[in-house]
Amino acid sequence: MYERAVLPAGLFLLATVLIVFLFGRRLARATTRLLQWGESLSIESLPEEPLQLPFEEMQLIAAGTLASLQNERDAIETRHRFLRFASHELRTPLAIASANAELLARRGVHDSSVEALARLEESLKNMRNLTHGLRWLGRDEAPWPDPDPVDLLLLVNDIIKENGTLATTNNVAVEVVEAVDTPTVQPRVLLAILCSNLIGNAIRHTRDGRVEIRLNREFIEIENRGKQLGDAVGGHGHGLGLQLVAWVVERAHWQWHEDRGATFRRHRIHLTPAQN
Numbered sequence: 235m236y237e238r239a240v241l242p243a244g245l246f247l248l249a250t251v252l253i254v255f256l257f258g259r260r261l262a263r264a265t266t267r268l269l270q271w272g273e274s275l276s277i278e279s280l281p282e283e284p285l286q287l288p289f290e291e292m293q294l295i296a297a298g299t300l301a302s303l304q305n306e307r308d309a310i311e312t313r314h315r316f317l318r319f320a321s322h323e324l325r326t327p328l329a330i331a332s333a334n335a336e337l338l339a340r341r342g343v344h345d346s347s348v349e350a351l352a353r354l355e356e357s358l359k360n361m362r363n364l365t366h367g368l369r370w371l372g373r374d375e376a377p378w379p380d381p382d383p384v385d386l387l388l389l390v391n392d393i394i395k396e397n398g399t400l401a402t403t404n405n406v407a408v409e410v411v412e413a414v415d416t417p418t419v420q421p422r423v424l425l426a427i428l429c430s431n432l433i434g435n436a437i438r439h440t441r442d443g444r445v446e447i448r449l450n451r452e453f454i455e456i457e458n459r460g461k462q463l464g465d466a467v468g469g470h471g472h473g474l475g476l477q478l479v480a481w482v483v484e485r486a487h488w489q490w491h492e493d494r495g496a497t498f499r500r501h502r503i504h505l506t507p508a509q510n
Contacts, residue, residue, distance in 0.1 A: 260288065264288055264292055265292070267285065267287065268285065268287060268292050268295065268296060271285040271296065272296075272299055275299070275300070275303055277303060277306060280300065280303055280304055281300070283300075284297040284300045313477075317368045317369070317481075320368050324361065324364075324365045324368070325365065328358065328361050328362060331354075331361075332358050332362075335351065335354050335355055335358055338351055339351060339355070364423070364426065364427060368478075379422075379424060380421065381419045381420050381421050382419070382420070382422045383417060383418075383419055384417070384418055384419070384420055384422050384425055385416055385417050386413070386416040386418060386425070386449045386451070386454065387410065387413045387449060389422075389425060389426065389429060390410060390429055390433070390447055390449060390454075391410070393426075393429050393430050393433050393434075394408050394410075394433065394447075396430075397434055397437050400434070400437050400438065401445075404437060404438070404440060404441050404442075405441060405442045406437050406440050406443055406444060406445055406460065407443075407444040407445070408433070408437060408444070408445040408447070409444065409445070409446060409447070410447045410448075410449065411446045411447065411448060412447075412448040412449065412450075413448075413449045413450070414450045415450045415451050416449050416450060416451065417451065418451040418505065420505060421486070424482050424486055427479070427482050428454070428479055428482050428483070428503060429454065429456075431475035431479050432454075432456045432475075432479060432501055432503075433445065433447070433456055434475065435475045435476060436456050436457075436458035436501075437458070438463075439462060439463045439499075440458045440459070440460045440461065440462065440463065441460060441461040441463060442460050442461055443459045443460015443461060443497075444458070444459055444460060445457070445458045445459075446458075446459070451505070452504065452505055453502055453503060453504045453505060454502070454503045454505070455500065455501070455502040455503075456500070456501050456502075457498060457499065457500040457501075458498065458499050459498045460497065461497075462496070462497065462498075462499065483503065486506070487506050488503055488504060488505055488506055489503070489506075490502075490503055490504075491503075491504070
């Protein structure tokens with residue numbers, strides 16, 4: 235009688251162990267498939283549908299992963315379309331302005347206008363560099379811009395002059411307070427986009443204050459103190475200027491650190507050695 239009771243219990247235990255074993259093996263296989271599928275995903279070639287899995291929870295993970303990557307791909311494509319469009323649209327007015335500046339230079343200008351013409355020509359050169367930079371940022375496989383010997387102090391001083399009227403309007407003093415070992419070798423066009431947008435953004439979003447700039451070959455730091463206007467200066471993802479900076483930093487593999495308080499914003503870009 236006792237042996238008869240033990241036998242069904244033993245069979246039940248054996249069946250339970252077998253079921254758990256089979257379920258565990260199925261779960262392990264599904265997990266392995268999910269991990270391998272996730273590792274194989276690429277922004278450049280995403281599947282239309284997520285991997286089909288036997289467990290609802292895993293199916294949700296697969297669907298969520300694919301949706302996130304599709305959103306990222308769409309955002310990248312939108313960014314690239316915008317940059318290509320912007321660089322294309324800038325060509326015509328830039329060509330017209332350049333032609334007229336050359337015409338003025340050939341005909342000659344009054345002595346009092348020589349400096350203004352020089353500033354115009356310098357601004358047009360910077361706009362051409364910006365257009366090339368936008369075109370480069372808008373292409374995934376674009377060749378890396380050639381690095382040039384660049385003196386950061388000279389570059390930044392030119393940008394400060396370009397923003398002089400805006401600084402006066404906003405009652406903002408702009409000063410390079412530290413410049414040590416400023417010659418570097420980097421793509422000039424990318425440094426120009428970076429510094430122009432960070433400095434211009436700092437001045438634009440400050441009233442009755444100052445912008446302090448610190449430079450050396452390894453980093454660029456721009457800090458604005460005073461009455462802060464809006465949140466556009468306070469984060470990497472806000473405002474077109476800072477989006478351009480973010481895209482440049484990403485493609486150049488530089489590092490961007492930002493700090494903020496009630497009366498200041500500070501951006502520091504660490505420059506890695508130029509790519510070949």
